[in-house]
Amino acid sequence: MRRIATIVLLMLALAALILAAEQKDKGGTEGKPAPAYVGDRRCKVCHLETFKAWKKTAHAHAFETLKVDERKNPICLACHTTGYAAGGYGSAEMVVDLANIQCESCHGPGSLYSRSSVMRDRKRSEDLGLVRIGPRTCTRCHNENSPTFRVFDYKEFLKTGTH
Template structure:
C-alpha cells in the first residue's frame, strides 16, 4: 500500500503534462485480440487516409493522428482513447482497476468520441454513439476470454 502510494504521489507531479504514450504495439502482447480488432478499424489507418500534404497539416492531424507531434504515436491509437500507458501498462497495475485509473487509464466516453466526431468531421450522418461503438468492438472478446466463455466473434 505505502509503496504504491509513493508511486502515485511521484507521478502525480508529471500528470499535468499528460502521461507518456507507448504505442499500440506495446499493448499487443497482452491484448492480442483487442489489437487485431483495432488494426482492422479505420482508426488504425486514420493518418493514411490523408494525402501527403494533409499529413503535414496540423489541423487534420489533430483528429487523424492526435498524439503524433507530442508523443510520436501515429493514427488514432489505443492511448488516444485509453490514455497514455506509461504507468498503467505494467501487469500488476493493469490487474488493479483502481490503481490503473489513478495512474492514467481513462474510461473512454461518448464525450471523448465527440471531441473528434463533431460537426466539422466529413460525415453525412450525425454521430450515433451506440452504433459507432458497436463498430469498434474490441472488448467483447477480451471479456469473454476473462470470464472463460468461448469467444463469439
C-alpha cells in the same frame, strides 16, 4: 439566530466540499510524473486479440486516409493521430510511432498503467492514466469540425469503432 447559525455552518461545509473536490481534480498529484504515450506496440504485447480486432477498424488507418500534403496539416492531424498537441504525435516527447487513432487515443496515455500488476487493478490503472471511456471520449473528434462529419450515435458507433 439558530437558523442563521445553521445556514452559516451549511455554507462552510459546502465550501469545504468544493475545496476538497478541487483538490481531487488535481489528483493530489504534486510531483507525480505525468503519463506519456507509449504506442500501440506496447499494448499489443499483452492484448494481441484486441490489437488484431482494432487493426480492422477505420481508426487504425486514419493517418493513411490523409493525402501526403494533408499529413502535415495540423488541423487534420489533430483528429487523425494519437495525442496530437498533447504530448503525442509530432511532439518533442514522441519516441514511438503515434500515427492513426491508436489504443491510447481512447484509453489514455499508458506509460504508467501498462503493467500487469497495475492493469489487474482498475482503480489503480485509472489513478495512473487509464481513461473511463464515454461518449465524450469520441466527440472530441466526432464533431462538426470534421470536414466529413457524420452524425455521431455512441451506441451505434461503438459496434464498429472499437475492437
